[in-house]
Amino acid sequence: MATKKVVTKKKVVTKSKRPASTKVKPAKGKLGVMVVGLGAVATTMIAGVEAIRRGLAKPIGSLTQMGTIRLGKRTDNKSPLIKDFVPLADLNDLVFTGWDIFKDNVYEAAVHAAVLDKDTLTQLKPYLEKIKPMPAVFDQYYVKRLNGTYVKKGKNKRDLANQIIADIKAFKKTVDRVVMIWCASTEIYLEPTAVHQTIESFEKGLENDDIGIPPSQIYAYAALTQGVPFANGAPMVTVDCPVMVELSKKHSAPICGKDFKTGQTFMKTVLAPGLKARMLGVKGWFSFNMLGNRDGEVLDDPQSFRSKEVSKMGSLDYIFQPELYPDLYKDIYHKVRINYYPPRGDDKEAWDNIDIFGWMNYPMQIKVNFQCKDSILAAPVALDLVLFLDLAQRTPELRSLGIQEWLSFYLKSPQTPDGLYPEHDLFIQSMKLKNTLRHIMGEELITHLGLEYYD
Numbered sequence: 001m002a003t004k005k006v007v008t009k010k011k012v013v014t015k016s017k018r019p020a021s022t023k024v025k026p027a028k029g030k031l032g033v034m035v036v037g038l039g040a041v042a043t044t045m046i047a048g049v050e051a052i053r054r055g056l057a058k059p060i061g062s063l064t065q066m067g068t069i070r071l072g073k074r075t076d077n078k079s080p081l082i083k084d085f086v087p088l089a090d091l092n093d094l095v096f097t098g099w100d101i102f103k104d105n106v107y108e109a110a111v112h113a114a115v116l117d118k119d120t121l122t123q124l125k126p127y128l129e130k131i132k133p134m135p136a137v138f139d140q141y142y143v144k145r146l147n148g149t150y151v152k153k154g155k156n157k158r159d160l161a162n163q164i165i166a167d168i169k170a171f172k173k174t175v176d177r178v179v180m181i182w183c184a185s186t187e188i189y190l191e192p193t194a195v196h197q198t199i200e201s202f203e204k205g206l207e208n209d210d211i212g213i214p215p216s217q218i219y220a221y222a223a224l225t226q227g228v229p230f231a232n233g234a235p236m237v238t239v240d241c242p243v244m245v246e247l248s249k250k251h252s253a254p255i256c257g258k259d260f261k262t263g264q265t266f267m268k269t270v271l272a273p274g275l276k277a278r279m280l281g282v283k284g285w286f287s288f289n290m291l292g293n294r295d296g297e298v299l300d301d302p303q304s305f306r307s308k309e310v311s312k313m314g315s316l317d318y319i320f321q322p323e324l325y326p327d328l329y330k331d332i333y334h335k336v337r338i339n340y341y342p343p344r345g346d347d348k349e350a351w352d353n354i355d356i357f358g359w360m361n362y363p364m365q366i367k368v369n370f371q372c373k374d375s376i377l378a379a380p381v382a383l384d385l386v387l388f389l390d391l392a393q394r395t396p397e398l399r400s401l402g403i404q405e406w407l408s409f410y411l412k413s414p415q416t417p418d419g420l421y422p423e424h425d426l427f428i429q430s431m432k433l434k435n436t437l438r439h440i441m442g443e444e445l446i447t448h449l450g451l452e453y454y455d
């Protein structure tokens with residue numbers, strides 16, 4: 001971010017270079033939200049937005065809707081709501097559509113997901129049942145535990161991408177702007193290969209049905225080539241490869257991923273920075289999960305679990321920086337387990353056992369038992385990503401950047417430009433996000449230095 005240090009006597013102020021007037025385009029008209037996968041997270045987000053619009057609920061968990069942002073000095077007492085400070089799409093202007101491998105409308109899918117209670121869903125039924133999925137691009141090779149019945153047919157992957165492009169073009173005629181978000185099942189673990197290096201090699205791969213291109217990348221390719229921003233709420237690579245970054249920049253369609261940061265990893269990125277800030281050592285961190293929703297069933301397959309495991313494992317290493325603090329963190333034993341246990345449904349339970357040590361090596365233990373509701377935590381995260389990606393596309397400095405690293409706050413395994421390590425510490429992520437908003441609106445950045453108060 002372009003900043004300039006202005007130093008006067010004892011005063012140190014970090015100023016954004018941008019003049020105070022904003023160049024961010026206003027959020028005029030309807031924002032179309034194309035959701036891939038109308039399952040538990042997606043239907044909880046859509047039903048929640050409608051409940052909020054009708055005054056039946058408050059947007060709890062959503063930073064864009066409830067969060068404030070401090071501007072200027074602490075003594076200025078200026079902390080507007082984020083949504084009043086940056087021009088975000090209004091919830092009343094959101095229009096939802098999506099794809100799924102089952103034909104259920106959003107009401108039926110929400111009943112099946114069993115996250116929200118029946119009374120609430122009955123009240124929202126007339127709205128929810130009107131949102132019907134389009135047939136999906138799906139191949140069971142990439143999600144072993146599902147067998148899709150509502151699936152597009154095509155002569156090759158290029159043809160399937162063209163069909164998604166046709167869906168996007170048709171939807172675009174009914175709204176003013178479009179964002180796509182992946183809320184579909186976790187695909188098997190795949191690493192980028194030669195096919196993911198350039199646009200040319202990727203397009204050839206689409207023609208040749210390259211096995212390295214899963215459905216998620218067919219959707220992402222379709223979105224980006226149509227100038228539609230893409231957020232990845234699942235742990236697969238999807239847009240985290242050179243071809244997608246290039247397409248994102250070329251078409252000014254911002255991207256971010258991977259994997260919504262909601263339950264256990266959210267807690268990890270709160271606790272670990274605290275332990276490190278106090279120079280307390282960690283010997284082991286055992287993370288156990290049990291969940292019984294469809295996501296849990298999909299993750300019961302070892303290849304889909306591998307995608308999740310890689311995404312969940314990264315945070316501790318980056319936060320603790322064992323290379324800088326070998327005495328404290330060199331030998332951490334970190335284990336993550338996910339167990340499918342149907343009776344729990346969407347009510348996931350996560351246990352963490354953390355073996356720490358302090359002054360003179362004395363051992364201590366921390367136990368965390370988070371009894372969460374997976375989709376209740378994920379829905380506002382998905383909503384915020386949609387709204388912020390749309391904002392990014394209307395912001396000259398952000399729209400052609402490709403990866404929107406300032407959205408790492410929401411993601412378990414944040415995508416970063418080549419050569420940069422991901423920032424996992426929730427508090428640094430939060431500061432980065434808010435300073436990005438201050439910067440694009442021409443406000444002073446907040447460094448928390450505070451020396452000016454002593455003048």
Ligand SMILES: NC(=O)c1ccc[n+]([C@@H]2O[C@H](COP(=O)([O-])OP(=O)(O)OC[C@H]3O[C@@H](n4cnc5c(N)ncnc54)[C@H](O)[C@@H]3O)[C@@H](O)[C@H]2O)c1
Nearest residue numbers: 037039040041100136184185186234260262294295374378
């Ligand atoms: N807290 C959370 O719930 C959380 C946190 C992080 C990540 N995630 C990820 O978000 C995703 C959604 O989670 P969920 O609980 O809603 O799962 P879910 O199983 O309820 O929903 C996924 C939906 O995607 C559909 N689907 C699968 N493949 C598809 C395809 N190729 N095209 C279109 N639709 C397809 C399925 O039919 C299903 O309806 C998962 O990948 C999950 O790992 C969830």
